[in-house]
Amino acid sequence: MSLLATDALSVVLAGRTVLDAVSLHVGPGECIGLIGPNGAGKSTLLKAVLGLIPARGGIALAGGDGRAMTARRRAEIAAYLPQEREVHWPVSVETLVGLARGYVRGPLAGPSPHDRALVAAAMQRMDVAALRARRATELSGGERARVLIARALAQDTPLLLADEPTAGLDPAHQIALMATFAALAREGRSVVACLHDIALAARWCTRIVVLDGGRLVADGPPGTVLEATLMRDVYGVEIHRSDGKDGLIVLPTALSGGHANDTERP
Amino acid sequence: MSEAARIRLLLGGLALAVAALFVLSLLTGPAATGFADALAGLFAGDRGPLALIMREIRLPRAILAAAIGATLGLSGAALQGYLRNPLAEPGLLGIGAAASLGAVLAIYTGLAAALPLGLPLAALAGAVLAVIVVQALAGASANGLTIILAGVAVSSFAAAATSLALNLSPNPFAALEIVFWMLGSLNDRSMTHVWLSLPFMAAGWAMLAALARPLDMLTLGEPAARSIGVDMARVRFLAVFGTAASVGAATAVAGAIGFVGLVVPHVLRPLVGARPSRLLPASALGGAALLLAADIAVRLLAPGRDLKLGVLTALIGAPFFLWLVFRYRRTLT
Numbered sequence: 001m002s003l004l005a006t007d008a009l010s011v012v013l014a015g016r017t018v019l020d021a022v023s024l025h026v027g028p029g030e031c032i033g034l035i036g037p038n039g040a041g042k043s044t045l046l047k048a049v050l051g052l053i054p055a056r057g058g059i060a061l062a063g064g065d066g067r068a069m070t071a072r073r074r075a076e077i078a079a080y081l082p083q084e085r086e087v088h089w090p091v092s093v094e095t096l097v098g099l100a101r102g103y104v105r106g107p108l109a110g111p112s113p114h115d116r117a118l119v120a121a122a123m124q125r126m127d128v129a130a131l132r133a134r135r136a137t138e139l140s141g142g143e144r145a146r147v148l149i150a151r152a153l154a155q156d157t158p159l160l161l162a163d164e165p166t167a168g169l170d171p172a173h174q175i176a177l178m179a180t181f182a183a184l185a186r187e188g189r190s191v192v193a194c195l196h197d198i199a200l201a202a203r204w205c206t207r208i209v210v211l212d213g214g215r216l217v218a219d220g221p222p223g224t225v226l227e228a229t230l231m232r233d234v235y236g237v238e239i240h241r242s243d244g245k246d247g248l249i250v251l252p253t254a255l256s257g258g259h260a261n262d263t264e265r266p
Numbered sequence: 267m268s269e270a271a272r273i274r275l276l277l278g279g280l281a282l283a284v285a286a287l288f289v290l291s292l293l294t295g296p297a298a299t300g301f302a303d304a305l306a307g308l309f310a311g312d313r314g315p316l317a318l319i320m321r322e323i324r325l326p327r328a329i330l331a332a333a334i335g336a337t338l339g340l341s342g343a344a345l346q347g348y349l350r351n352p353l354a355e356p357g358l359l360g361i362g363a364a365a366s367l368g369a370v371l372a373i374y375t376g377l378a379a380a381l382p383l384g385l386p387l388a389a390l391a392g393a394v395l396a397v398i399v400v401q402a403l404a405g406a407s408a409n410g411l412t413i414i415l416a417g418v419a420v421s422s423f424a425a426a427a428t429s430l431a432l433n434l435s436p437n438p439f440a441a442l443e444i445v446f447w448m449l450g451s452l453n454d455r456s457m458t459h460v461w462l463s464l465p466f467m468a469a470g471w472a473m474l475a476a477l478a479r480p481l482d483m484l485t486l487g488e489p490a491a492r493s494i495g496v497d498m499a500r501v502r503f504l505a506v507f508g509t510a511a512s513v514g515a516a517t518a519v520a521g522a523i524g525f526v527g528l529v530v531p532h533v534l535r536p537l538v539g540a541r542p543s544r545l546l547p548a549s550a551l552g553g554a555a556l557l558l559a560a561d562i563a564v565r566l567l568a569p570g571r572d573l574k575l576g577v578l579t580a581l582i583g584a585p586f587f588l589w590l591v592f593r594y595r596r597t598l599t
Contacts, residue, residue, distance in 0.1 A: 050493050072495035079493070086487030088350040089540040099483050100494060135540075151486065155494065 002027055003077070003159045003190050004049060007058030011041070011048050011214075018044045019055070020214040028158065031185040032192045033201030033222070036211035037235055042194040043083055045211065046161045050080055062158065075102075079155035083163040083194075085144050090135040093147050097123055100154040122154035125180055127173065141168045149177065160184065162193040166200060178204035198239070202226050202250040210234055222248050232256045273544055276537055280551035284332060287558035291328040292320065294562050296569060326457045329464075331561040332554040334452075334520050337467050337512040339553020340546060342527030343534075344474040347481035347542035348505040349410040352535075355528035356513045359400055359413070359506065360420030361393050365517035367424040367431075368392025370444050374431045385447075386462055386518040393514025396420050397506060404502075413506065450521035450576025452561050463515040470512025473504045474546065481542035523576045525583025526553050532590065 004026040011019035019041045026032060034042050048055035051066060051074065059066030062077045079100070087096065100122075101115040111119065123129040126146040131139065136147060145168045152160060160181075166174045178200050181191040185206060192209075195201045201208060201222065208225040210218040212234045218225045223243070231239045237252040293304050297319050307316035308325065338356055345354040356362060372378040372388035381387070403416035428448070435441035480501045483491040492498060516523075530552040531545055538544035557575075560582070564573040 047489070052489055052492055070495075071492060071497050075493060075495040080490065082487065082489045082493075084487060084489070086490065088485050088487065089347075089535075089542065091485055091540045095539065095541060096485065099486060102479065102483070102495060148486075148490075151490075 001063075002060065003062055004192070005058070005060040006045075006049060007060075009045070009048055009055055009057035009059065011044050011053060011055045013044075013053070018214050019048060021057070022211070022214075022216045024209060024216065024219070026159070026190050026192060028188045028190055029185050029206075030190045031181045031204065031206045032190070033205035033208045034192055034194045034211065035196070035198065035201055035208060040211040041214040042211055043163050044214075046080065046163055046192070046194065049161065050074065050078060075155065075157075077157055078159040078161055079152040079157040081149055081152045081160070081162040081165055083167075085141070085148055085168075087136045087144060087148075090137040092132065093128060093134050093136050093139070094119065094123070094132040096136045096147060097128075097150045097154050100151045100156075118156050119154045122150040125153055126150040127176065142170060142173065145169060146173060146177075153180075158189050160189065160191045160193075162191065164194050164196065166193075166195065166197055174200060182206075198226065198231075198250050198252055202248045203246075222250075226250045269539060273538060273548075276534075277547055277551065280548060280555060283555045284551055284558065287555055287562065288328050288332055291331060291558050291562050292324050294565050295319070295324055322456060323454075326455050326460045327452050327561065328558065329460050330452050330455050330519060331558045333460075333464060333467050334516040334523065335526060335554040335557025336550040337470065337516045337553070338523065338526040338557070339530040339549035339551070340471060340474050341509045341513050342553070343531040343542070343545045343549035344477050344481065344505055345509060345527075346531050347484065347545065348477065348501060349414065350484060350487075351410075351414075352532065353528070354414075355525075356509055357421065357522075357524065357527070359396070359417040359509055359513075360424060361396050361400075361510050361513050362517045362522050363421035363424035363428075364392040364396030365389040365514050366392070366448055366522050367428050368395075369447055369518065369521070370428050370431045373440060373444050373447065374435065383458065383462060386459065389518035390466070390514055392424070393510055393517065396424070397510035397514070401506060413502070446574070447521050448576075449574035450523040450579075451572070451574045452520055453572055455519060459519040463519045466515035467512045470508045470510070470515070471550070473508030473511065477501060477504050477508070478543035478546055481546075485542065521574075521576060523557070523579055525579050525586070526556055529583050529586050530556055532586075 002025060006022055006024045008021040008023055009019060010017065010021055022045060036042055047053045049059055049066065061069065061074060098111055098119050101111055101119060123132060126149050128143065128147050128150055131143060131147065136144065139147060149165055152162065166177055169177060181193065182204055184191055205222055207220065208222050209216065210225060210230065217234060218230055228239055231237055236256045238254045238256055240251045240253045242249045293299065293301060299316060303316060304320060307320040310317050341356040345356065345358060346352055368391050369385050369389040372385045377384040377388060399420050400413065400416045403419060404412040432441055432444055480496045483494055483496045488498065531549045534548045534552050535545055538548050560578050561575055564575055564578050567573060
């Protein structure tokens with residue numbers, strides 16, 4: 001059973017190949033960290049999978065042809081958290097999270113008890129239940145980010161595609177979010193998250209996928225993928241790595257080349 | 267009080283206001299009538315003068331005021347939601363300007379005088395042409411910005427062509443007629459005007475009402491909205507054609523009436539928790555109430571002087587716009 005499978009997925013934007021023949025397979029119960037330098041094609045991959053931008057190659061979502069399915073069917077399989085944290089009207093936090101349920105059956109119709117429960121659980125998970133009556137446009141950046149993640153969680157899909165979900169969160173909420181993703185994976189759902197924080201990816205993800213220049217250059221468990229040579233080739237940084245009782249710790253320490261002389265190697 | 271109950275109260279209150287203003291509109295006019303007499307005239311089987319006044323003059327006027335006000339409020343709320351821009355209004359797509367151009371050309375060429383419905387039909391043709399041009403200019407992309415740019419291009423061209431018609435007007439009376447028509451009025455409209463415009467307006471309302479759910483989801487921005495099942499091509503089709511049908515028909519029978527579509531959604535937005543789907547019915551009712559009130563006001567303020575409806579709404583609307591600017595400045599500081 002596969003939640004997502006791309007076959008030689010390519011995207012050309014304005015004559016430039018942004019994504020180059022990426023074949024990725026996501027099964028159930030995975031927490032995948034999608035990493036790579038700026039402009040590597042991480043966001044493009046997520047958008048192409050969801051059909052938000054034109055792409056060549058195969059896209060299968062939960063076994064079905066991603067291109068042939070309706071937007072509504074796709075929304076039942078995959079939730080998406082865009083990098084841009086857009087909130088256009090000063091609606092309440094609860095209303096915003098509830099949009100994931102599509103429960104606005106009419107101007108006056110309310111959500112079903114099942115919808116309410118999912119919205120409440122998602123808000124609880126992202127620690128925004130106390131903000132439920134606040135206007136979503138008046139929140140701080142980190143609060144808004146958490147509310148929007150709650151919106152994606154409330155969609156209750158087997159697959160979650162999150163574009164830089166930890167950006168703007170304080171350390172406690174970053175860890176809580178990654179723990180949530182790990183918990184979702186234990187429930188049999190899968191998360192694909194674009195991450196820039198290598199330490200978080202190493203510590204919490206079950207699998208790391210590395211994109212560089214639109215190509216998939218590495219795919220495997222964090223311990224295998226996140227090693228010094230790859231990090232030097234892809235990011236141009238040296239890393240400190242330890243595998244202690246707290247799990248794998250990978251920390252970028254210095255730029256490669258002339259700057260890397262004083263780097264301590266494990 | 268729960269949010270849903272508050273919304274119900276608001277919608278109920280607005281509906282009551284529309285009903286009351288509708289009756290008041292029926293009772294307003296140069297011929298002095300009592301409440302009971304007027305209503306009796308409306309329903310009586312005879313063809314006395316009072317029955318004629320009520321059925322042929324006041325009833326169409328009240329129906330048109332309510333329907334056109336609802337059109338402007340509803341389309342304003344829908345376009346603001348679709349473009350996620352609180353300054354959007356029905357005039358933005360160039361449909362009103364193009365309908366005006368059609369009407370002006372009908373007056374200019376004498377079509378309006380030759381055919382009883384020549385003017386509204388020409389105005390409708392202008393609106394249809396505008397929407398086709400806007401759709402073609404905006405292209406296949408479902409981007410709101412290209413729609414705005416296409417609308418600006420169409421309205422600028424229509425305004426220029428209207429000025430040209432005024433410039434080359436064969437006689438001063440035609441020019442005066444054009445200017446007066448463009449000010450917007452519900453004077454001397456008949457049931458024929460109602461039957462001509464109401465089907466188009468109703469079709470437009472149906473299309474705009476279907477936007478309720480997608481507009482809510484667009485609060486999250488276009489990528490997120492698409493990821494939760496919103497079909498943007500369908501949304502754009504409904505927004506553009508719904509506005510064209512309803513506003514085109516409204517402009518065709520009443521001329522250009524500004525500011526209602528901008529002001530009404532603004533005033534009501536905080537009262538519905540800023541939710542676009544709830545703003546649609548509230549703005550439709552609010553627009554109907556505002557235009558009925560304005561149309562009563564033009565008859566009471568200057569009886570016999572034919573104060574134009576569009577002039578009054580602009581006079582109310584412009585200061586309100588200033589107030590918006592001040593309020594916006596306060597939220598920034």
